[in-house]
Amino acid sequence: MGSEIALELKKVTKKFKGTNVISEMDLKIKNGEFLVLLGPSGCGKSTTLRMMAGLEKPSDGQIMIAGKDSQKISSVERNIAMVFQDYALYPNMTVYQNLEYALKIHKVEKEERKRRLEKILETLNLAAYRDRLPGQLSGGQKQRVALGRGMAKKSSIFLLDEPLSNIDVQLREKARDEIQNLHEKNQQTIVYVTHDQLEAMALGDRIAIINEGKIQMIDTPDNIYNHPANLFVAQFVGTPQMNILEVNYQKEMLTLNERPLFFNTEHLKNMELSEGNLYLGIRPEHIIVKRKQEISLELPARVDQVIDYGRYQQLTLNIGKRQTIKAIITNNEFKNDDLVYVLLSEKRALFFDHASKKNVDA
Amino acid sequence: MNKFREGGWHILLLLICLVLLLPVVFMISNSFKTLQDSYHSMLQIIPLHPTFSNYTTLGRQIDLLRLIWNTFFMAAIVTLGKLITGLFAAYAFKYFSFKGKKWIYLIFVSTIFVPFTVIMIPNYLVISKINLLNTAPGVALPQMCDATGIMLFLKAMDKIPKSLIESLKIDGISSHMILKDIIIPILRPSIISIGAIFFINSWNEYVWPTLILKDKSSFTLPLALQNYISSEGGTNFPLAMALSTIMIIVPLFIYLIFQRYILNSISNSGLK
Amino acid sequence: MNSSGSKNKFLTIAYLSPTAVILLVFMVIPILYTLYLSFFDWNLISPTKNFVGLENYTSIFTDSVNRKVLLNTIVYILLLLILNFIIPYFISLIVKFFINKMKNSYKIIFFIPSLFSLVVGAMLFSWIMNPISGPVAFLMRHFGVALPNWTNSSAMAIVMLCLITNWKVFGYNFVLLLTGLGSIPQNIIDATKIDSIPRWKMVRDIVLPLNKSIAFYVLILTIVQGLQYVFTPISVITQGGPYYGSSNIFYHTYLNAFVLYKTGNASALAVITFLVFLILLYLEMKFVEGRMGNCE
Numbered sequence: 040m041g042s043e044i045a046l047e048l049k050k051v052t053k054k055f056k057g058t059n060v061i062s063e064m065d066l067k068i069k070n071g072e073f074l075v076l077l078g079p080s081g082c083g084k085s086t087t088l089r090m091m092a093g094l095e096k097p098s099d100g101q102i103m104i105a106g107k108d109s110q111k112i113s114s115v116e117r118n119i120a121m122v123f124q125d126y127a128l129y130p131n132m133t134v135y136q137n138l139e140y141a142l143k144i145h146k147v148e149k150e151e152r153k154r155r156l157e158k159i160l161e162t163l164n165l166a167a168y169r170d171r172l173p174g175q176l177s178g179g180q181k182q183r184v185a186l187g188r189g190m191a192k193k194s195s196i197f198l199l200d201e202p203l204s205n206i207d208v209q210l211r212e213k214a215r216d217e218i219q220n221l222h223e224k225n226q227q228t229i230v231y232v233t234h235d236q237l238e239a240m241a242l243g244d245r246i247a248i249i250n251e252g253k254i255q256m257i258d259t260p261d262n263i264y265n266h267p268a269n270l271f272v273a274q275f276v277g278t279p280q281m282n283i284l285e286v287n288y289q290k291e292m293l294t295l296n297e298r299p300l301f302f303n304t305e306h307l308k309n310m311e312l313s314e315g316n317l318y319l320g321i322r323p324e325h326i327i328v329k330r331k332q333e334i335s336l337e338l339p340a341r342v343d344q345v346i347d348y349g350r351y352q353q354l355t356l357n358i359g360k361r362q363t364i365k366a367i368i369t370n371n372e373f374k375n376d377d378l379v380y381v382l383l384s385e386k387r388a389l390f391f392d393h394a395s396k397k398n399v400d401a
Numbered sequence: 402m403n404k405f406r407e408g409g410w411h412i413l414l415l416l417i418c419l420v421l422l423l424p425v426v427f428m429i430s431n432s433f434k435t436l437q438d439s440y441h442s443m444l445q446i447i448p449l450h451p452t453f454s455n456y457t458t459l460g461r462q463i464d465l466l467r468l469i470w471n472t473f474f475m476a477a478i479v480t481l482g483k484l485i486t487g488l489f490a491a492y493a494f495k496y497f498s499f500k501g502k503k504w505i506y507l508i509f510v511s512t513i514f515v516p517f518t519v520i521m522i523p524n525y526l527v528i529s530k531i532n533l534l535n536t537a538p539g540v541a542l543p544q545m546c547d548a549t550g551i552m553l554f555l556k557a558m559d560k561i562p563k564s565l566i567e568s569l570k571i572d573g574i575s576s577h578m579i580l581k582d583i584i585i586p587i588l589r590p591s592i593i594s595i596g597a598i599f600f601i602n603s604w605n606e607y608v609w610p611t612l613i614l615k616d617k618s619s620f621t622l623p624l625a626l627q628n629y630i631s632s633e634g635g636t637n638f639p640l641a642m643a644l645s646t647i648m649i650i651v652p653l654f655i656y657l658i659f660q661r662y663i664l665n666s667i668s669n670s671g672l673k
Numbered sequence: 674m675n676s677s678g679s680k681n682k683f684l685t686i687a688y689l690s691p692t693a694v695i696l697l698v699f700m701v702i703p704i705l706y707t708l709y710l711s712f713f714d715w716n717l718i719s720p721t722k723n724f725v726g727l728e729n730y731t732s733i734f735t736d737s738v739n740r741k742v743l744l745n746t747i748v749y750i751l752l753l754l755i756l757n758f759i760i761p762y763f764i765s766l767i768v769k770f771f772i773n774k775m776k777n778s779y780k781i782i783f784f785i786p787s788l789f790s791l792v793v794g795a796m797l798f799s800w801i802m803n804p805i806s807g808p809v810a811f812l813m814r815h816f817g818v819a820l821p822n823w824t825n826s827s828a829m830a831i832v833m834l835c836l837i838t839n840w841k842v843f844g845y846n847f848v849l850l851l852t853g854l855g856s857i858p859q860n861i862i863d864a865t866k867i868d869s870i871p872r873w874k875m876v877r878d879i880v881l882p883l884n885k886s887i888a889f890y891v892l893i894l895t896i897v898q899g900l901q902y903v904f905t906p907i908s909v910i911t912q913g914g915p916y917y918g919s920s921n922i923f924y925h926t927y928l929n930a931f932v933l934y935k936t937g938n939a940s941a942l943a944v945i946t947f948l949v950f951l952i953l954l955y956l957e958m959k960f961v962e963g964r965m966g967n968c969e
Contacts, residue, residue: 094863114869121867127860131882140878141868192868410772417764418782421840424797425786427808431800443808486691493688497681507958509692512700514897514954518926519943522710522717522936523703543699546692576684605790607905612931623792627909630796638800645793652788660781664848667784671849671887 044106045070045196045228046091051100053086053252060086061252063100071226075243077233079275083252084232088198091230092121105195115145120189121198125205126181128173134184135160135169138191159187162221179210186218190225199231203238215241236276240264248272266389270396273320273389279353282326282364283391286319288312293319296360300336301385310390312399318391325387326366328354328373329380337380340364342373356381425649432456432643439639455643463625464618465647472621473651475537475610476603479544483599484592487550492580494551495558496566513548517608525612535619540610544603549670550595556669557591558584594662601652622648704947711940717930729941738917739942742925746900748831749921753899756839757846758892765850766876770862780851783844791905794837799910802833827918830911834919838902846891853887854880889960893953922946 046068053061061083068074076084089095090102093114102109104117128137138159142152160166163183173181182202189197202218203211219242222229233239239246240260247257248271255275256268267273273281287294292302293312300319301307329337343363344355354366354373358381366381373379390399426446431439432455434448442449459465493499494506524543533539561584569579585592607623614620620628626648629641656663711729713722733739768776786794801807802823810820823829857880865875881888904923907913913920913928920928922942930939 089863092863092867094866114866117869119867121864123860123864125858125860127858127864129861129864129879131879141870144868144870144874188864188868407772407774410767411775414764414768414772414775414779417843418779421783421786421843424801424840425789427801428793428797440806443806443811486695489688490692493685497685497688499682499685505689505693509696511954512696514893514950514957515700515704516897516923516943516946516950517901518923518930518939519707519947520700520703521927522930522940522943523706524699525931526717527698527703543695546695551692601788605788605792607790607792608901608908608927611908623790626790626792626796630792630799630909636796636799638796638806641796642800645796648793649789653785656785656788664780664784667845667848668852668855671852671890 043070044068045072045104046230047103048087048091049101049103051087051090051097051102053083053090053095054098059252061090061097064252064254066247066254066257068228068230070228073222073229073231073242073244075231075233075239075246076249077236077239077243077246077275078249080234082249084234084249085200087249088121088200088230088232091196092119092198093117118192118194119196119198120192120194122182122185122189122200122202124201126173126185126202128181128184128188130173133170133172134165134176137173137184138187141188142191155191155193156187159190162190163187163217178206179214182206182214183217186221190221195228197227197229199229201233202231203233204235211238218242236278240276248275250275266398266400267320268398270318270320270391273391273398277322279323279365279367281320281322281389284319284321284362284364285316285393287316289314295319295338295358296362298338300338300383301388304385306385310400312390316393317399318393318396319383320389320391321364321383321387323353323365323367325384326356326364327382327384328356328366328368329382332380334382337382340379340381342375342377342379345373345375347371428642429646431639432646434639436637436639455639456647458640459643459647467618468620468622468625469647471537471619472604472623475540475621476600476606478537478541479603480596480599482541482545483547483550484596486546487554487595488580488585488588488592490546490551491554491558492576492584495555496576496579509551510548521609521612528613533613535614535616537619539613540606540621544609547599550599553591553595553666553669554588557588561587590662591666594659594666597655597659597663598666601655604651707940707943707947710936711944713937713940715936716934717936718934725937729937730945732938733941733945739925741917742920742922745827745831745917745919746921749835749900749903750896752831752835753838753895753903754892756835757842757899758895760839761843761846762850762888762891765847765854766880768847769851769854770872770876770880780848783847785844786840787842787845789841791837791841791902792909794841795906795909798833798837798840798906824911825915827915830915830919834903834906834911835899837906838899842895842899842902846895849891849894850884850888853884853891856887857883886960890957893957896953897950 044067046066048064048066051061051064051066052059064087076087078084086095090097091109093109096110104112104119107116109117129140132140135156138156139152142155147155157166160169163186165180165183165187168176168180168184173184176184182205185202189199199218203214206214215238218231221227222242231239231242240263243260245257245259246263248255248263250271256263256272258266258268263272263276267276267281270283274283284295286300287297291307293300293307328340332339338358340356340358342354343357346353351367351369352371352373354368356364356366356379358364364381391397392399427443430446430448431443433451433453434442434445435450435452435454438445438449490509494502520543528534528539528542533542565583566579569583605623606621607627610621610624611627614624622644626641626644629644630636710722712724712726714725714728715722733743768779801809802820804810804820804822807820813820821829823833861879861883862875865879870878900921900923903921904927907919907921907924908927911919913924917925923946926939926942926946929935929942
């Protein structure tokens with residue numbers, strides 16, 4: 040059983056100058072899993088990755104690699120590959136030498152080296168650039184060399200630190216697909232750090248959302264998006280952000296600014312909400328905007344702003360008391376200052392405890 | 402295992418510290434010893450019979466105040482000259498475009514490597530012709546510019562955004578005003594540290610002053626010290642050490658205050 | 674447009690002229706004049722100079738004293754390279770990559786002797802190494818060994834004089850080299866850690882190649898400045914003795930010019946020095962590309 044866990048953090052804490060960058064983090068990564076660490080900049084995700092790589096020592100706690108304490112094994116035994124954000128290619132070595140260097144130092148047979156590297160150059164489409172220096176390569180090519188250098192080692196764990204952030208936007212999607220294909224082919228354990236949620240959603244088997252040194256939620260992209268564990272996750276994932284409204288629940292009735300939103304429905308009863316103030320979260324795409332009021336529960340609102348993205352429109356709606364919500368609609372029919380009615384999709388609404396900010400459904 | 406090896410390196414490095422600093426420690430300590438003690442208890446760091454006699458003897462034999470003033474005056478002229486010419490030249494190289502800029506810069510920078518023997522004879526003739534032998538300006542004049550300074554100022558100017566200067570130009574601010582009101586205030590830490598380096602170097606200078614300053618009343622400290630060292634043996638070391646101690650106070654003091662800036666500038670002088 | 678153009682031209686000249694004038698009068702013209710003097714027999718004072726063609730140059734390579742001085746100069750260069758380049762480079766590698774604590778303290782302490790005059794250094798070493806009354810001789814006597822009078826031996830004198838400059842220059846070169854090592858991106862060093870590259874191999878395969886431009890700069894500096902720096906202790910302690918045994922091309926030029934008043938010989942020696950330095954300068958420019966970088 041234990042061998043199924045490739046990498047495990049046990050109550051890992053990292054302090055810099057007395058402040059906790061990471062506090063008591065627990066994390067298990069299964070063999071062959073693609074785990075993405077996602078969070079805003081400065082949240083501690085890169086520090087976590089660097090500790091996994093053995094570049095930083097945890098101030099407290101343990102990091103276990105294949106069941107062994109990583110502090111107690113040598114870097115050769117750790118057998119980890121890493122791709123750095125700016126690739127960290129050896130500038131004085133050609134593409135081929137970059138890939139070959141570690142193998143040579145660790146005395147891999149010349150024939151074996153050649154066999155492995157030719158295959159990698161082929162897979163990554165680098166064969167034509169084998170004798171170029173890193174300075175003569177484009178960002179995307181450098182990134183592929185960095186990937187290749189990690190692949191050449193046949194390591195059990197592959198760490199990637201924002202590998203796509205220095206690539207032009209146009210090429211980023213292609214590079215992302217490449218990484219995904221490689222993972223599907225090799226089934227290597229991958230830990231991938233990014234601050235880009237689309238990248239995280241597209242790549243990760245699971246995503247760990249990190250903020251202020253703590254894992255806020257770790258789950259599949261689907262659950263992260265549809266069942267966020269707390270307000271932070273709910274607001275961090277998804278653009279435009281999830282709308283959060285402070286509502287009140289009393290006598291089986293949910294009110295916003297003393298106007299009833301929903302009352303006495305099956306769904307509400309099943310939620311077993313406790314009475315008092317709480318937060319309601321609803322994604323912009325789960326808001327229905329109408330010209331005419333059909334039922335009394337629809338909120339009157341004024342259109343403050345319309346942004347037309349072509350495929351869809353984003354409305355900023357003023358619902359009174361200086362509160363605005365955002366809605367995504369696909370029919371191009373509203374203008375600024377239109378008076379409209381807003382219906383929140385009840386089944387899609389999420390509720391968060393007022394004090395703990397946790398999802399009450401979790 | 403790793404800790405153990407790091408410890409070994411620290412022993413080596415501390416040993417180097419000792420080799421570099423012990424001579425100076427002994428120098429200061431011996432300057433407070435009598436000639437007898439300096440021989441019989443030379444390795445005693447705290448003098449057995451501490452005495453100021455070496456300093457008072459020096460005071461009787463030479464005009465210390467005058468020596469210090471001569472050294473200071475010469476170093477001050479050289480420092481000021483190098484700062485002004487360096488700032489102006491760096492300003493021109495950084496913010497003006499003109500024909501042959503690259504070549505002129507290349508020539509300026511190459512002068513760092515020109516051996517002094519190839520210019521000393523004509524320079525000596527010029528200084529003697531314009532009657533500046535035995536004067537501080539005579540020493541200072543030929544070294545009023547320093548390509549290292551230009552390089553360091555250019556590097557410091559890298560930190561001022563070019564757009565700032567351009568926007569000032571668009572607003573019609575004159576070049577002199579930009580230099581006086583923007584660049585110099587921003588560069589103040591660099592000016593101080595580069596000036597400190599120039600001053601210390603000039604304070605210690607020996608070769609060129611020995612050619613120009615022949616008259617004892619025009620001597621600087623290094624020249625006076627050289628008079629206390631006899632190559633035939635028989636140097637009165639406590640006396641020479643007392644004079645050396647006086648000499649090193651100024652650079653040490655400057656280093657104490659501006660240590661971080663000075664090391665930064667030295668580092669910069671090596672970088673591309 | 675035109676008026677602002679000519680105004681800019683005027684300003685450029687105004688800002689560059691102080692440096693340009695001083696360089697012209699005290700650097701460019703003197704170099705040419707030295708070249709001119711090297712073809713004459715003169716004594717620095719007499720109103721007439723005798724044209725002697727290349728005689729001053731041929732004497733450099735035929736005169737036995739001159740040959741000795743040139744040979745000494747080569748010995749000086751080799752010694753200076755070991756003492757003032759290789760050793761500080763080794764130590765800067767240690768401080769950068771092999772220790773974690775006190776890095777900055779070492780930098781601050783190592784630099785201290787650079788603050789002091791070489792005359793002080795010369796005085797100190799002539800005390801420490803004094804064969805009769807110096808502490809080294811004192812300690813050696815305890816073990817029944819006598820410190821030889823090194824001023825009588827050409828080889829030993831050269832070593833001592835180099836050690837004096839080493840005392841002064843060590844920290845300075847150390848700081849320069851350490852800065853160069855510091856400009857190697859940390860990520861590249863981290864990448865070698867991930868790849869479990871042993872540290873000395875990392876130094877050999879990654880660090881030294883990446884740091885070669887600054888290392889070459891310090892190497893040239895070591896030769897150019899080192900030979901000039903040695904001038905001071907030579908002048909203070911040995912005056913080139915025993916019998917020119919510790920003299921080098923710089924000191925010998927000075928001696929010819931201002932002690933023996935053989936201006937022509939001195940000028941020829943100076944021109945030869947200059948040519949060697951031009952070669953070094955060319956190599957430096959070629960090697961350290963981008964030194965031009967910061968002025969566009």
